Amino acid sequence: SDEQTFIAIKPDGVQRGLIGPIISRFETRGYKLAAIKLISPSKEHLEKHYEDLSSKPFFPGLIKYMSSGPICAMVWEGRDAVKTGRALLGATNPLASAPGTIRGDYAIDIGRNICHGSDSIENAKKEIALWFKEGDIVEWKSAHHDWIYEK
Numbered sequence: 001s002d003e004q005t006f007i008a009i010k011p012d013g014v015q016r017g018l019i020g021p022i023i024s025r026f027e028t029r030g031y032k033l034a035a036i037k038l039i040s041p042s043k044e045h046l047e048k049h050y051e052d053l054s055s056k057p058f059f060p061g062l063i064k065y066m067s068s069g070p071i072c073a074m075v076w077e078g079r080d081a082v083k084t085g086r087a088l089l090g091a092t093n094p095l096a097s098a099p100g101t102i103r104g105d106y107a108i109d110i111g112r113n114i115c116h117g118s119d120s121i122e123n124a125k126k127e128i129a130l131w132f133k134e135g136d137i138v139e140w141k142s143a144h145h146d147w148i149y150e151k
C-alpha cells in the first residue's frame, strides 16, 4: 500500500558524503521525498528514538555514535515504502547485507551502519512524529508518481 517510512542517514553516512547516493537510491527506485532536514538531535531525543533498545549492552555506544554529528532525517513515501525501504538499506548485520544494498555497498560494522529505516508501519508513524512536526511533511503532486500508483 501507499505509505510513509522514516529514513535517517546517521552521522557516519553524513560525514562520508553519502547523503547524495542514499537519496538517489530512494528517488530512482520510485519513492517520493515528503520531508528532509539536517539535525543534531539531543541525547534525550535519541534515547526516545531507540527506547526499545534501552536494555541492550550496546545502547550507550549507540547513543554516543548517533550524537557524534548531524543526522539527515527524511520521510519517503510510496508503495510498500517501509519494507522496500528496509530492502534498499540492507540487513543490519554486515554479514547478511547483500552487495547492491546501501549497507552492503558502504558498511562493514554493525555499530557504524550509515542509515536507519523504520521496521514497521506502526514504528514509522511513531518515528515520523518524533522527528518531524506536522507542517514539515510536504504533500506534493508528481506526474511520475501518479503514473506508478494509478493502477
Ligand code: CMP
Binding pocket: 053, 058, 062, 092, 110, 111, 112, 113, 115, 116, 117
Ligand atoms: P538501526 O537500524 O538504527 O536499529 C538499531 C541499531 O542498533 C542498528 O541500526 C545498529 O546501529 C545498532 N545495533 C544493533 N545491534 C548492534 C550491536 N550488536 N552492536 C552495536 N550496535 C548495534
